[in-house]
Amino acid sequence: MEEKELRRADFLTSLILVAFGAWVLREAFKMPLRGSYAGVKNVWYVSPALFPIIVGVFIVFLGTLLLVHAIRSGGAAFFVHWLRQVRLQKVVSEGNLRFLAILLALGTFVYLLIPRVDFFLASALFLLYTISAFYMEDIDLLKRFAKFYALGSLLFAIIAGGLPRLLAFLPFPNDMLALVFLGGYIGYGLAQTRTREVLRQKFVQSIGVALLVPFLLCVSFRFFLLVPLPREGLIMEGLYRLYYALFW
């Protein structure tokens, strides 16, 4: 960050820090400072509130120092100026779009796919989207892939979360849905890169990595390290059957 941007960020952060420190203090003062808790007689110096109070006081103090420094070095003025000058065009810069695309990948992977879908499929979807969107070095393609992935994730969330009865007749309904999502994404990617040989090659490479890496991880964690995966469904069931057919 440049000096000006840094001071502007300092101004905003210091306000957040002071508010956060005050909240920590408020919560800490709700903890038992005196009296008796769980049959233990409390004095202030053994209270569970003591350490959070110290932490809160320091956060407020250091936040205030940062605020003073930010104001003295023009951070407040830069911030006000920035608020006046801010344009949608500037906010939707390429860097910010990339950032949002990464957040989409990580957020959907951790909060949407991992708890609901077989680990192989969840990882394959995450890898395919992340690699294909960023490896192409084409911002238009990144936007298109991100939109498709966001839409697919939304539909997945609605069907898997809101309308589970729709797919109740299927074994592993969420995995089936994720499989359709994966197939749809592959089809969309191939269609988007149809006319550009280099990009198509990269997309095919992305598919290879997206399938190979989760396979290696699933096999090594489940069968060698004996660590259960976050969610085991359709693909892991297939792998189990294969494993028992081959080695037992």
Place this chain on the structure above:
Amino acid sequence: MSALANLIVFLQELAVMLGTPFNIVLLFGSVTLGIFFGAAPGLTATLGVALLTTLTYRMSTEVAILALLGMYVGAIYGGSYSSILINIPGTAAAAATAMDGYPLACQGKAGKALGITTTSSFIGTLVGLIFVAALTPLICRMALNFTSFEFFLLAFFGIMISGTLGSKDLAYKGWISGFLGLFLACVGRDQLQFYPRFTFGIPELEGGIDVVPALIGAFGIPQIIEVLRKEVVPLVFQEVRRVTPELRELLRHLPTAIRSALIGVGIGAIPGVGEDIAAWTSYGVAKSVSRHPERYGRGEIDGVVASESANNACIGGAIIPLLSLGIPGSPPAAMLLGALLLHGVQPGPMLTIDHPTFIPKVTAALFLSAFGMFVVGMLLVKQVIKLLKIPQVVLMAIVGVLCVIGSYAIGLRIFNLYLMLPIGLLAYCLTKMDYPIAPLVIGVILGPMADANLRRALMVSEGSLLPIFTRPVALVLFLATIFMAVSQVSWVKSWFRRLSKKAPLLSGREDYVLAQSSRKE
């Protein structure tokens, strides 16, 4: 244990570790992986140790330590590959190496530079190892006299000094980062009265925030975002012909290697101050004492020797406070601490009593790691360089999956993932605003120790703070912490500056050290 008994355990442990083929494969595998993690821009030593911790979960403690130290040593050394061959430091620790390593490579001496780097790193690691073996038991013995006040002040001091020295901008940004870490450590039921703090009624938070997922989030997620946010830059490698140990050349530079290694050990022992500062400091010292300072930055071998022996010696330095006091000396050492806790080893003064053979075991693992690094460095350079040609985007996406499975596998809790991501995003935002991450991590690790010891100390003294002033070690730690805070006040800083008006050690290009010295008031 006597020195002789320690030596016997050390030799026995070497024999045991080398006696199993699996261990040898693991050693070379983890060193190679470490070199790759160090060499690949975007991947770091800390991330490598963090991700490997997951895989060592089911191994015995000794084998796990061998693998993790192999990764650590390999990664710190591996950073020099990309510094020398593409002028992009693979890790911050190798940034100083690029100053003279890349000009050497441009002169067609990449093989020579890598040979010198390998040998210097080997020497540096060995010097660090000697200090681990010699000093750790002594400090452990001394620390046995510490009471709760000393432990509280030590934890506090560790956070403050890592915040002060690790911050590129204002020192108190480092302290804020440390206190945010301490806050995260407060979450969960407190150790003494079992009272739920900041749990919001969420049962998964009652046990507190698991250290390993927090560390993986803090070090992994910012790295992924940082690399993917930028446009892909094609890397151009300098050609490497032959890598030789360059022993004769190194003999000429032996004083620099030893001096830099000693600096590295000293800096490594300071909590939270990593290999990068050790490398820059020894580079600066080497330049200031050189008869030909004008040659630095143009392919001076002394510069490469200085930074590489210092950053690898720093590993030993960082392990000393980790084992003896339970305070990590560097970010990868913080991860190592997480791994030790996972394996049921509680580092600290009681280590020599609870696990009397543990320090010789660590030194044996460190020795084998140095040896493995030397062998892999000499024989497999070209293969590692081939691996470096894997696109960063692909690597980062894979690292994303590894972060997730790594955070999950430790406690088998999906909730760990829900915490890892926000902690990672917080760490990313803080990094962008020049807040150091090491104090945050040290805060998370040392928070429970600081909290419990403060209250225990006050319980013994019945609320009196007088023991801080009557106990010598406590007083020294207290005064040092106060001095550190006061030294950041603007008029005190300008007074210090007036006192020490010396010529700068480094040129304008070496902006890292300048950034350290010209911290805004």
